[in-house]
């Protein structure tokens with residue numbers, strides 16, 4: 001694997017160039033209205049739609065080369081995609097005007113948090129309870145790696161309603177960062193998703209999910225699904241590759257985080273192929289049912305955990321100025337009973353015992369140390385005013 005990577009690095013510039021067109025071809029089509037053969041085939045190149053043969057001989061030829069090119073080398077793909085790209089771009093009628101897009105999002109503070117705080121946040125994300133933590137803070141904690149989108153950004157005009165899963169289908173396998181770099185090389189108007197999850201489980205934040213980018217073709221989506229009300233998650237995957245466990249786990253946590261943060265129902269966690277029916281097939285070779293079942297188990301577990309978060313415990317404690325009995329009684333079993341007995345009379349003056357909740361007072365009252373102070377308790381071992 002390592003030697004393969006070195007080999008790829010040698011052809012880095014070639015591959016980047018290839019990517020621009022490989023990734024551009026389908027998305028340029030997505031940014032365009034209409035349904036010409038050329039555009040339809042551009043999309044099929046990206047997501048391997050099994051398109052029917054086109055009527056014209058020219059289109060038919062392109063259709064065949066699509067099928068061949070998915071199995072051929074990256075270099076061959078460049079030429080063929082470049083041709084498609086030019087053909088698609090020759091009809092410049094766009095879904096969004098050029099000045100609709102921002103080149104840069106508001107700056108994120110990516111300074112690392114101290115390890116203690118970062119570790120708490122990573123834990124919260126890993127168990128599915130991080131939904132009150134924003135994307136910037138998750139970057140600072142090392143949960144997300146920020147590799148920002150430039151261009152193709154706009155402000156949402158609707159609240160988030162759907163989470164859309166994609167696969168990158170880059171032809172040659174490339175690191176997730178390169179996918180974002182390829183988008184960014186296209187200027188002000190180009191496709192992009194908020195997240196790209198790499199095969200090792202690294203979650204790249206390309207754009208704060210509060211903001212929008214173009215990851216679905218609004219001329220092709222089911223009614224009500226658009227770029228304003230969706231968050232796009234690209235999984236780095238191409239062709240017959242599997243989806244490694246690390247990657248699936250990362251996507252599971254990310255989807256759960258986004259569902260809770262943006263109040264997205266489980267039925268609105270969808271795929272690009274669902275959003276653009278008969279038009280896209282990504283995420284390709286993805287076990288969606290298995291993923292959704294596993295994600296739902298994780299999410300329900302996370303929901304069950306939420307009431308036990310430290311935030312709530314602290315709120316309960318501060319309601320009453322007095323510490324809970326558990327502070328004295330059982331610090332996760334570290335405080336042994338004999339020590340407690342010897343401490344009880346010293347730390348439980350009458351005034352404090354009287355202010356205690358009945359359950360706590362009953363505990364101390366029942367202990368030998370407390371019982372020894374007969375002036376504090378009645379014959380049944382309870383303070384008189386609690387009988």
Ligand SMILES: [Zn+2]
Nearest residue numbers: 166167272282
């Ligand atoms: Zn897609």
